[in-house]
Amino acid sequence: MENFVVSARKYRPSDFKSVVGQQHITTTLKNAIKNDHLAQAFLFCGPRGVGKTTCARILAKTINCENRTADFEACDQCDSCLSFKANSSFNVHELDAASNNSVDDIRNLVDQVRYAPQKGKFKVYIIDEVHMLSNQAFNAFLKTLEEPPKYAIFILATTEKHKIIPTILSRCQIFDFNRIQIADITEHLKYIAQKEAIAYEEEALRLIATKADGALRDALSIFDLIVTFSDGNKLTYQETINNLHILDYDYYFKVTDALLEESISAALLIFDEILKKGFDAHNFLVGLAEHFRELMVCKDPATLHLLQVSESAKQRYKEQSEKASLSFLLTALNMANHADFSYRTSKNQRLHVELLLMKLANLPSAISLAALAQDEAKKKV
Structure with missing residues (x-):
């Protein structure tokens, strides 16, 4: 029976063009290789799972590739690329700073840096979770990081850039990875x-x-x-x-329809059904506020691209947004936001959400009365 390989490993990008959602990083790195402007130290920082270590490995493989392609990607066929794929390259060293964070670990690393590569141009040192190094380890690393041998390149990766001391930051070329869209x-x-x-x-x-x-x-x-x-x-x-265990957005459409029809009973029954299915009332409250936000986004064609849903769902949002006035959505969003703030301190949290639904169900009438009063006042003037 063949061993199962998780998708995160099986489909891990092997070249710059296959990296997802980080074009500003990959373009800069390829241009650095193209123009021979490689820094001696890189710092890759950003949230988890966005490609920091992947890009570090691709960079390490590409700069040692013996037959780079016309668009400055690794060939994946030379001896250097094949040894990298087999995890047997002597030119690429990976260190996990979470478990190797002492001064002695960094001293061992500095000792390795002294030896030039026997084959290939560069020795690349990838240090993951570098923020986990102790202050003493950082200080022991400073001199080597500032003036490494010409064949040594350091790539540091971290999810917590603010924990790295300024003297390390000043010696690195910093790349900020974005959350992927x-x-x-x-x-x-x-x-x-x-x-x-x-x-x-x-x-x-x-x-x-x-x-x-x-x-x-x-x-x-x-x-x-x-x-x-x-x-x-x-x-x-x-x-x-x-x-x-995610609440189907269909419930938010039903609740909003009930509110627009001013049906308190329908809104409360839908909320009761949601609770009986085991969903948290606070999650419902947050989701309802997000739903009002999506409906507001649909009001203007200029902001429609902010709605990140499928085309079929986008059509449903547009249809419902046409039924709801801008005044209703703005007021409902503000009320839901206030209810979210005060939810944790409420003694009866179910009643807290139900009270919001009752107020929202009376909102269309309140808005109509306010508009009528305003018109009457204008006539008197």
Whole structure:
């Protein structure tokens, strides 16, 4: 039986062009290789799962490649590339600073730097989670980092840049990695699903991308989980929300329709159904505020691109936004936001949310009365 390889490893990018959502980083690194402007030390910082260590490995492989392509990518065929793929390269050294954070560990590293590579141009030292080094280890590293031998390149990676001492920061070329956009993660998941011959619903992939919060590795882990749950055949939206225990956005459409129709009973019954399914009232409250925000975004074509949902869902949002006035959405969003702030201190949290729904159900009438009073006042003037 063949061993299963998780998608995060199986589809890990092997060249700059396959890195997802970090074009500003990959373009700069390729230009540095092209123009022979490589710094002696790089600091890759950003949230988890966005490609810091992956880009460090690609850079290490590419600068030692013997037959780089015309667009300055590694050839993946020379001896250097093959040894890198087999994890047997003597020119690339990886250190996990989380478990090797003492002065002695850094001294051992400095001792290794003294020896020039027997084959290839550069010796690359990748230090992951570099913020975990002790202050003494940082200080022991300073001189080598500032004036390394011409064949040595250091690539430091961290999720917590603020924990690195300024003297280290000043010696590095700093690259800030962004959270990966939902659209980019969704496209990558589509690519993997097609490669693995898995049928999918686009809304399910977009939900996974949203849940990952900008981390591609998290998205791939969730993707593997849902594929396993669905027996590897088809990835559906319903199975995804059931497995991740996410409240279906269909409930927010129903609640908003009830509020616009000023039906307190319908809104309370939908909320009761949500609680009976085991969902947290606070999550519902936060989701409702987000729903009002999405409806506001649909009001203006200029902000429509801020709505990161599938085309079918986008149409539903546009249709419902036409039913709700801007005054209703602004007031409802403000009220939901205040309810969110005071939720934790409420003694009866269910009643707290129900009271908000009752107020929101009376909001259309209140807005109409206010508009009528304003018109009457204008007539008198």
